[in-house]
Amino acid sequence: MRIALCGGTGDIGEGLALRFAYDTDHEVLIGSRDPEKARTKAEEYETDLDGRGTGTTIKGFENAMAADRADVVVLAVPPYHVRDTVGSIADRLDSETILVSPAVGMQRDESGLHYNRPSAGSVTEMVAETAPEDVPVVGAFHSLSAGKLANLDVELDEDTLLVGDDEDALDVVRPLADGIEGLRALSAGSLENAAEVESLTPLLINLAANNDLHDVGVRFE
Amino acid sequence: MRIALCGGTGDIGEGLALRFAYDTDHEVLIGSRDPEKARTKAEEYETDLDGRGTGTTIKGFENAMAADRADVVVLAVPPYHVRDTVGSIADRLDSETILVSPAVGMQRDESGLHYNRPSAGSVTEMVAETAPEDVPVVGAFHSLSAGKLANLDVELDEDTLLVGDDEDALDVVRPLADGIEGLRALSAGSLENAAEVESLTPLLINLAANNDLHDVGVRFE
Numbered sequence: 001m002r003i004a005l006c007g008g009t010g011d012i013g014e015g016l017a018l019r020f021a022y023d024t025d026h027e028v029l030i031g032s033r034d035p036e037k038a039r040t041k042a043e044e045y046e047t048d049l050d051g052r053g054t055g056t057t058i059k060g061f062e063n064a065m066a067a068d069r070a071d072v073v074v075l076a077v078p079p080y081h082v083r084d085t086v087g088s089i090a091d092r093l094d095s096e097t098i099l100v101s102p103a104v105g106m107q108r109d110e111s112g113l114h115y116n117r118p119s120a121g122s123v124t125e126m127v128a129e130t131a132p133e134d135v136p137v138v139g140a141f142h143s144l145s146a147g148k149l150a151n152l153d154v155e156l157d158e159d160t161l162l163v164g165d166d167e168d169a170l171d172v173v174r175p176l177a178d179g180i181e182g183l184r185a186l187s188a189g190s191l192e193n194a195a196e197v198e199s200l201t202p203l204l205i206n207l208a209a210n211n212d213l214h215d216v217g218v219r220f221e
Numbered sequence: 222m223r224i225a226l227c228g229g230t231g232d233i234g235e236g237l238a239l240r241f242a243y244d245t246d247h248e249v250l251i252g253s254r255d256p257e258k259a260r261t262k263a264e265e266y267e268t269d270l271d272g273r274g275t276g277t278t279i280k281g282f283e284n285a286m287a288a289d290r291a292d293v294v295v296l297a298v299p300p301y302h303v304r305d306t307v308g309s310i311a312d313r314l315d316s317e318t319i320l321v322s323p324a325v326g327m328q329r330d331e332s333g334l335h336y337n338r339p340s341a342g343s344v345t346e347m348v349a350e351t352a353p354e355d356v357p358v359v360g361a362f363h364s365l366s367a368g369k370l371a372n373l374d375v376e377l378d379e380d381t382l383l384v385g386d387d388e389d390a391l392d393v394v395r396p397l398a399d400g401i402e403g404l405r406a407l408s409a410g411s412l413e414n415a416a417e418v419e420s421l422t423p424l425l426i427n428l429a430a431n432n433d434l435h436d437v438g439v440r441f442e
Contacts, residue, residue, distance in 0.1 A: 111413040115420075157442075161428070187431040188424065192332040196424040199336075203409065203417040207382070207441050210408040219440045220428050221378075 015149025031066030156182030158217030236370025252287030377403030379438030
């Protein structure tokens with residue numbers, strides 16, 4: 001399968017790119033608004049993986065070109081760029097392309113980070129609102145620490161929560177997430193359940209800060 | 222220390238009463254609007270503990286009488302009874318009594334349970350708004366499964382998240398929570414962080430339903 005990481009030059013994009021490339025046989029494409037930056041980063045990731053004896057090819061493209069080639073498009077961009085990014089790739093999407101949303105809106109005050117719920121209900125629902133109607137949207141990977149993902153020396157042992165209304169799309173994304181070693185995908189329900197899933201991210205960051213937990217993840221058991 | 226469980230005849234009250242009585246040396250008081258019901262339930266809990274060789278005394282009282290005698294008062298009532306319960310015990314509280322709020326407002330639709338955020342921001346903040354100003358309020362025990370707590374044959378291995386603005390009160394509640402075997406208290410910040418903590422509860426219930434996880438708890442690591 002081909003996975004495009006739009007915003008794949010950012011920190012969560014880097015982490016997912018490296019894990020997918022290292023742990024699975026899927027083809028990873030790096031997308032960026034700036035194709036030159038995408039190519040440079042893709043080469044960096046290849047070099048990192050080469051150093052680990054994994055001769056994987058990772059290619060960089062402008063976001064729409066990456067999305068055009070992909071079966072699954074991960075919107076690894078900050079929440080305030082989600083609408084623009086979906087708009088810029090919309091005509092490359094169709095019912096055969098799954099859009100995956102890992103972004104979370106947060107705001108900081110003196111008590112730490114808070115979930116900043118968008119008017120759509122959640123960032124994942126905002127993606128579904130913005131994307132062409134026939135494009136299936138799945139929320140996933142919200143609670144993963146970018147730093148931990150990007151450091152392949154760190155063994156993961158945590159859950160990621162999936163939300164979506166399209167069962168076929170969920171059946172594609174679930175094994176994709178489970179394919180990352182040490183990651184377990186759990187079903188958190190429909191798109192309407194995305195707010196509670198996204199709310200976990202500021203909670204995790206606050207817990208890490210308040211309890212000296214480094215790169216904290218979550219397990220449900 | 223004396224712990225009063227207002228609404229201690231309900232399911233989360235029962236679970237906390239049994240765990241505190243079995244795992245710690247604290248004195249447990251059961252509160253209810255109906256003192257007769259409180260006494261009957263307290264006797265039931267005593268019988269359960271006697272059967273396990275723990276000769277603990279648990280007494281039942283009307284809520285205000287239980288609160289009057291306690292160092293820590295847990296509001297183990299449904300969210301829609303929280304204001305009334307705090308009102309009914311308010312004149313028995315002072316700066317030496319810590320109010321603990323485990324309640325979560327939820328509503329169900331076809332996609333499962335959702336967090337129902339009260340206008341105060343969270344149930345924990347609603348308690349702080351309703352209680353006399355000098356009474357310290359701590360949010361805790363939100364994500365614990367009542368059924369698992371009440372079954373002493375089940376070993377716990379999960380976290381509970383504390384929120385509060387009063388450090389002295391947190392320093393009392395933290396060891397209280399840690400005193401329950403298999404439970405680890407983590408600091409989730411101030412009262413303003415309570416919404417993200419309370420949001421975990423509908424998420425846990427949905428995850429249990431969607432993934433065949435029974436009495437699911439959460440670990441952050």
